[in-house]
Amino acid sequence: MTILRPRHLDEALAELAAAPAALVAGGTDVFPALGVRQAPSRVMDLTAVEGLRGISRNGAGWRVGASTTWTDIVRTDLPPCFDALKQAARQVGSVQIQNTGTVAGNICNASPAADGVPVLVAMEAEVELASVSGTRRLPLERFITGPRRTELKPGEIVTALYLPDRDAAVSRFEKLGSRAYLVISIVSVAVILWTEGRIVIGARVAVGAASPVPMRLTEAEAALKGRALSDLSGVVLPHHLAALTPIDDVRATGDYRREAALVLIRRALTGLGGTA
Ligand SMILES: Cc1cc2nc3c(=O)[nH]c(=O)nc-3n(C[C@H](O)[C@H](O)[C@H](O)COP(=O)(O)OP(=O)(O)OC[C@H]3O[C@@H](n4cnc5c(N)ncnc54)[C@H](O)[C@@H]3O)c2cc1C
Numbered sequence: 001m002t003i004l005r006p007r008h009l010d011e012a013l014a015e016l017a018a019a020p021a022a023l024v025a026g027g028t029d030v031f032p033a034l035g036v037r038q039a040p041s042r043v044m045d046l047t048a049v050e051g052l053r054g055i056s057r058n059g060a061g062w063r064v065g066a067s068t069t070w071t072d073i074v075r076t077d078l079p080p081c082f083d084a085l086k087q088a089a090r091q092v093g094s095v096q097i098q099n100t101g102t103v104a105g106n107i108c109n110a111s112p113a114a115d116g117v118p119v120l121v122a123m124e125a126e127v128e129l130a131s132v133s134g135t136r137r138l139p140l141e142r143f144i145t146g147p148r149r150t151e152l153k154p155g156e157i158v159t160a161l162y163l164p165d166r167d168a169a170v171s172r173f174e175k176l177g178s179r180a181y182l183v184i185s186i187v188s189v190a191v192i193l194w195t196e197g198r199i200v201i202g203a204r205v206a207v208g209a210a211s212p213v214p215m216r217l218t219e220a221e222a223a224l225k226g227r228a229l230s231d232l233s234g235v236v237l238p239h240h241l242a243a244l245t246p247i248d249d250v251r252a253t254g255d256y257r258r259e260a261a262l263v264l265i266r267r268a269l270t271g272l273g274g275t276a
Contacts, residue, residue: 004044009130009159012049016155017132023157025067026100028093029109046104052159062163064125066104070116074098084122084171084190088115091175094182104158110144110213113185117144118208119173121216122190125161129153137162144213169194169202170272174264178251185209186252189264193272198229205236207261210246217241220265232269238262 004021006012015021022040024030025047046052052067055076064073070089078086092098092106092115106116107127120140127143129136132155140161143151152158171192177183188208193200203224208214220240227235238258246257 001039002042004042005048006044006046007048007050009049009051009157012044012046012157013130013132013155015044016157020154023108025102025105026069026097028097028101029105029111046157058162060165062165064103064161064163066102066158066160068103070098070101070103071095073103079167081123081166081169081171081192084119084173084192085116087173088119088175088188088190091115091173091181103161107140107144107161108150108152108158110146110148110150112147112212112214113188113209114214115173115175115185115188115208118188118206118214119171119190120161120163121214122171122192122204122206123163123166124204125163127158128160128162129156130159131156135159141213141216146212166192166194172268172272174268176260176264184251187246187257187260187264188214189261189268191265191268191272193224193229193269195229200224200227200229200232205265207241207244207265210241210244210257210261212245215243217243217265219243224269229273232273233266236262236265236269241265 004015021042021044024043024045053065055064070092073089074086106114125140126137127140169192173190175188176186187210190206192204194202203221205217205220206214217240220236223235246254248254
């Protein structure tokens with residue numbers, strides 16, 4: 001087995017162009033998924049690559065490095081629009097998982113129940129991909145194409161996520177699992193609202209674990225626009241969730257997931273109305 005541990009992005013991309021390698025960041029998805037199968041013969045550990053970790057201002061928005069861990073997110077001083085991402089970060093597995101699990105790992109693993117994805121979809125994240133041919137960016141909603149499927153091409157590495165400036169917005173993440181921690185979401189919800197004089201002038205609502213890829217509910221977002229922040233609990237109605245396609249599985253039925261998603265959205269909205 002060859003383990004590569006490049007320190008520079010150019011070096012990593014050149015190695016990948018020369019021969020394929022399985023990419024690993026925290027390894028919290030890769031290694032459990034291996035089970036008893038043999039590890040790939042060529043593995044690239046991305047955690048030493050400079051410039052891939054941390055959150056910084058980028059022009060009018062924010063750059064979240066691909067290898068930023070959930071603990072990094074919790075510990076970084078960030079505006080309220082990041083509250084939902086921090087809440088999700090605190091609910092990814094356990095503290096040990098949060099210390100090593102990364103943002104890029106969460107999106108590239110492309111689980112419909114990934115907790116970071118609905119928040120980042122609601123934040124309208126763009127994914128930056130690098131290869132020896134250059135870089136490209138695409139919206140996270142387009143990057144993840146289905147369960148365990150992404151637009152990542154051979155030879156590419158996710159280098160960062162870019163988020164638009166919503167610093168004045170408030171946000172909230174709600175997760176339903178069979179217990180409070182170390183649990184895969186039955187359903188999860190992210191809500192971001194920005195206001196003027198306590199009237200909602202913009203909203204983003206995204207739901208995880210209720211469709212092949214966590215998705216925004218644009219009809220719910222439209223219904224929230226123009227409403228008073230203090231009176232949002234009854235604005236989102238069952239028909240606003242019509243685009244969701246929740247499945248029956250060992251964790252819950254599709255009907256239960258749909259109903260739970262509505263309850264979580266209303267809970268998030270009530271919470272935001274009380275705090276903003
Ligand atoms: C006990 C346990 C509990 C968990 N609980 C949760 C939970 O509650 N919620 C949740 O959402 N997840 C949970 N997870 C899953 C996991 O911890 C997260 O998805 C985490 O963010 C994955 O990050 P990682 O760095 O460990 O990914 P890795 O395992 O290193 O990689 C995952 C995938 O991403 C690819 N990859 C990683 N970095 C890059 C990059 N820069 N460019 C291209 N591809 C890349 C890898 O090739 C691989 O396909 C849990 C896992 C465990 C083991």
